[in-house]
Amino acid sequence: MRIKPNGDSGIWYVSRFVDDHNQDLLPAKFVPYLPSYRKISDVNLAHIDSLRQVGISIPKIYESIAAQAGGFNLVPFTKRDMYNEHMSDLFWSDRRSQDDYKIFGDVLAFDATYGRNKYNLPVVVFSGVNHHNQTCVFATAMVSCESQALYVWVLRKFLECMGGKALKLVITNGDRSMRLAIQEVFPEAHHRLCSWHLLRNVTVNVCKPRFTMLLRSCLLLYHHTNDRLWCIKTTGAHNK
Structure with a gap:
């Protein structure tokens, strides 16, 4: 042609x-x-x-x-x-990551939105934030599918790897399979939605820039307020 x-x-x-x-x-x-x-x-x-x-x-x-x-x-x-x-499913965590989880594992992000690799398998990342507001990875997994049963397997391996320390608060993108798996393995954990995914969904579905800006301001205000409270508490503890 x-x-x-x-x-x-x-x-x-x-x-x-x-x-x-x-x-x-x-x-x-x-x-x-x-x-x-x-x-x-x-x-x-x-x-x-x-x-x-x-x-x-x-x-x-x-x-x-x-x-x-x-x-x-x-x-x-x-x-x-x-x-x-x-090799269809793989879970991995090293000693450094496990030590970080013991200290900073009260709040955990459970994310499976990372790009696929050459094996065409999704990658799951368990991460948190340390006392310097830096991201620390607690564990990773490569799974053959994103079903509830497989997420249950991943979470149980995570619990076993971390010496039985259960999650207190977990942040996800709202995936139904994730939510059900968390309820099964960590029934006492509080489940919250990721602010980044919230803002992305609002941007795509609401299509009102001012509303998105106001929502983002509210989320960031809450974050900065918590930072200030943390600084005040830390300073007070040092003064004592």
């Missing part, structure tokens, strides 16, 4: 079009290897897990499955797919 501008009107138009596909289609024998066609069946998953439990490596398992199928070209998935299937 060739497009040119009209010299008089300046409007672009199609000057030449060939109604033939200009690229060769993928041969049928390679179609099963396209990402949208590759799939590990439940039977193969169970077989892979059983072999992994006895210490057999992924390459050896793949060779075994290929031998049973009659050749590598008859296996409906790749070796990389097996690695991706093997």
